[in-house]
Amino acid sequence: MDLKEAQEKFISTWGAFGTQWGINRTMAQIHALLLISEEALSAEDIMKKLNVSRGNVNMNVRDLLSWGIVHKVLKFGERKEFFAAEKDIYKTAMQIMKERRKRELGPVLELLEDLKLAEINEQGGDHFSKVVSEIHTFGESTNKMLDKMIKADEHWFTGSLMKFFVKK
Amino acid sequence: MDLKEAQEKFISTWGAFGTQWGINRTMAQIHALLLISEEALSAEDIMKKLNVSRGNVNMNVRDLLSWGIVHKVLKFGERKEFFAAEKDIYKTAMQIMKERRKRELGPVLELLEDLKLAEINEQGGDHFSKVVSEIHTFGESTNKMLDKMIKADEHWFTGSLMKFFVKK
DNA sequence: TTAAACTTTCAAAATTATCTGAAAGTTTAG
DNA sequence: CTAAACTTTCAGATAATTTTGAAAGTTTAA
Incomplete structure (x- = not known):
């Protein structure tokens, strides 16, 4: 396997993988390309x-910028903009967690709170409230856990947490 | 807000949310419906x-069955099949983790291993190998961590792990 | 200024994912 | 058996998402 072939395999797999997680193919491919690209x-x-x-390209690069996993790079003497991916994969993963937490978990927790607050006295309302409450409790725990993970530093993640899991 | 309205809100939000994670709307909605449904x-x-x-319905229910988060229920004296969702949200989340790990993380790790093994001696090959190795290492750690989480019992999750995070 | 270099926008086109519904397949009661 | 009850399949239709590319917008060098 030569370099070009390996790179293409990496990019296309990353793209296919992305679509399974609700990320469009091109966006995932651009990310992959920037990850393996030495230069911006x-x-x-x-x-x-x-x-x-x-x-x-414009749309998806802007999207990647908004996720905070790709950055603009200005080259001296060049007018156009260049882009580079965050190369630390740990930081990238944390950043994606952080964004998904903010964009998705937040709104869902809000909905669940609204539904909990709504007074439902009808037949079957008890069961519904119970399900909503349980999901809400689970969501809150997850939220707190993610918060700690995001705020912790890398060493803590690879050190203490991993040890904790391995010990178990 | 009456019960029907609350239920519909729950189902449609769950559906919209699902699409952001690569799950089709109907599948997510069926899951939501079964979650809040007392009867199969x-x-x-x-x-x-x-x-x-x-x-x-048939396609998506089968898909939910394959994820192990919905089960067939046979009612005495009835010929047709009924379906019910796993009601324990913790178990559901673990099951989804488990399946995603198997279906997605596994194949990606395989690709990364292949790419690591490929001999790449060209210009730029070092950088590529480095990126691939780092992602692979991170993926392996995540894999191990998920493995522990999946194998641990619920008490451990809500007890020790949560304490670990809160302590931090 | 101004014009070249570059970026952004967005309506329409292309592509991809999802859904329908009727036909084929299967199971079971009698 | 066999016919009714039920489930599955899948080609074509529909819907949703993504992509294109040309025009409009912006920035900068001179």
Whole structure:
């Protein structure tokens, strides 16, 4: 397997994998490409490598920026913008957790709170309230746990937490 | 808010939420419906409540069965099959973790191993190998951690692990 | 200024994922 | 058996998402 082949395999698998997690293929592929790219790349570079349109690259790069896992890089003497992925995979994972927590877990917890507060005295209302409460409790625990994980430093994660799990 | 309204809100939010995680809306909605349903439901019941076709219900219920978070229930004296969701939300979450680990993390780790093994001596090959190795290491750690979590009992999760995080 | 270099936008087109429903398949009661 | 009750399948239809590309917008060098 030569380098080009290996890189393409990596990019396309990363892309296919992304779609299973609700991330569009191109976005995942751009991320993969930037991960394995030593240099920061311009929109033009990405277009050529992945064979996608300018608009598509623009939209997805902006999305990756909003997730905080890709950054703009300005090259001295160059007018155009370049992009580079956060190379520390641990930081990347934490950042994705953080964003998903904020964007998704938050709103769901809010809904569950609303549903808990709603007064439901009808037949069957007890069961519904019980299910909602249990999910809410679980969600709150998960939320707290994620919070700790996100705030902890890397050493703690790879050190103490891993030891905790291995010990078990 | 009356019960019906609350239930519909729950089902549709669960559905919308699912799509962000690569789960199709109907599947997530069926799951939500079964979660809040005291009785097991037949395909017919689900069709009526969610207003979807027989084929769609069949496909998605089978999918939920394959994830191990919905079970068949046979009612005495009835020929048709009924379905009920696992009601323990902790067990459900563990089951989903377990399946995602098996279906997705496994294949990715395999790819990363293949890429690590491939001999790449070209210019730029070092960087590529380094990235692949780091992701692989991270993936292996995650894999081990998930393994412990899945094998541990519920008490351990809500007890020791939570304490560990709160202590921190 | 201004014009070239570059980025963003977004309506329409292309693609992909999901859903329908009727037909085929299966099971069971009698 | 056999016919009714029920489940599964899957080709085609529909819906949702993604992509394109050209036009509009912005920035900068001179």
